[in-house]
Amino acid sequence: MKHIQWFPGHMTKAMRMMEEQIKLVDGVLAVLDARAPAATRNKKLDTLFGAKPVLYILNKSDLADDRKTDAFLAEFARAGLTAVKCSANSAGAAKQLSAKISSLVREKFERDEKKGIVRPPKLMIAGVPNTGKSTVINALSGEKRAVTGDKAGVTRGKQWIRCAGFELLDTPGTMPPSFENQTLARHLAYIGSINDDILDMDDVALELLREIAQTYPQFLTERYKIEDFSSPLAMYEQVCRSRGFLLKGGDYDYERGAKAIVDDFRKGRLGRITLESAEAFAEYIR
Ligand SMILES: Nc1nc2c(ncn2[C@@H]2O[C@H](COP(=O)(O)OP(=O)(O)O)[C@@H](O)[C@H]2O)c(=O)[nH]1
Ligand SMILES: [Mg+2]
Known part of the structure; x- marks a missing residue:
């Protein structure tokens, strides 16, 4: 098969955009494809995410081999990473993800509460093209989809969707896929x-x-x-x-x-x- 390549210019631009988005949030939902968790996990993101908590969503699990999805979940756990399997376009997805997200940001949320800060945690969705980022956003925003509008300062121009206990950046961060392997x-x-x-x-x-x-x-x-x-x-x-x-x-x-x-x-x-x-x-x- 011919060598698959990507254009470095696109990569740089996408990474720069992601760097800007990351600054606005308390945590990241990294959407992977359960059929190819290794290929869709772009490790360059780790550097960008820094110390922010990340929930890896093994999406499209309805299309994947369930036994292997579970093996991948175990591998994530072994690496100390938080991961969940998901089928974002199925009925129970929002509820299941919301629970995971709450526990992901709970620590920060409780710290903020003690300091008297009442704003809900902010999250963004990231992933390579076609993993289901938009579908996850739609699932989490559901019927109550509410764009909370511009906020002062750093969040200027960004739209936030109010969800149960957190706010979601409405534009997903699209990562260029990595072709090293x-x-x-x-x-x-x-x-x-x-x-x-x-x-x-x-x-x-x-x-x-x-x-x-x-x-x-x-x-x-x-x-x-x-x-x-x-x-x-x-x-x-x-x-x-x-x-x-x-x-x-x-x-x-x-x-x-x-x-x-x-x-x-x-x-x-x-x-x-x-x-x-x-x-x-x-x-x-x-
Ligand atoms: N079978 C299945 N299809 C999904 C799932 N999530 C998303 N899709 C489909 O995958 C395609 C890409 O989804 P989209 O949200 O646009 O991906 P994005 O490019 O990451 O925003 C669409 O046709 C979705 O309907 C899932 O959990 N299972
Ligand atoms: Mg999309």
Whole structure:
């Protein structure tokens, strides 16, 4: 697969914006994708977050392999980090997250109360593209969505959403994904965190088939009738055959095949798939 790259200029600009946002808040909700917690955890954020409490939200857990999500949660806990699994577009999400957020900022809140400060804790949402940041904001703001408007001084121009016991910055901090590790860069491509326009979708589909064949071959057999796992190309062509993606002369329509494979994975139509194992990627969590 071609080397996936990012443009350093974008990275610098995004990091600078995030630095500004961080100054305004008491804590951070870092939204990760439960299917790829290592790839979506951009460790550069740690430096930015500084000493602020962080809640790692393993979102889209409805699409992930639950056993592996639990293993990742254990790995976060082992590293002394607070993490929770979540499905932000499901009914119970707001309540579950609110409880976690309260305990995340409780210490600061109690300190403030003693000092006679009554303002509610402020939080921001951060994460790489497409992990569900906006969905988390919508879940937490719910029906009561109230923009509390401009505040004097540092918070000028920022909109805050009043939630149960805390306030949320209404603009999520979008982190550029980190491509230092190409395995993890591919995971970002599969989950849609990298603009498809800069990707070679044939490559993405082939690599995705190769990875899924290693861990969840049965899903490929179920959906695409794949029996021959000898090469990614053989699997790719079987997808085209089983879905009838053929061109006029009888050639395979690889373009439609690639789109179907990637789309099926992203929508969870292949089954609940986690791309990483907590053991193999522990170093990216710690
Ligand atoms: N299945 C599933 N889809 C989700 C979840 N959270 C968000 N999404 C979907 O993922 C896509 C990206 O979400 P969005 O909030 O726009 O991501 P953002 O780019 O981080 O703001 C949207 O189509 C959401 O509906 C989740 O927990 N489960
Ligand atoms: Mg968004």
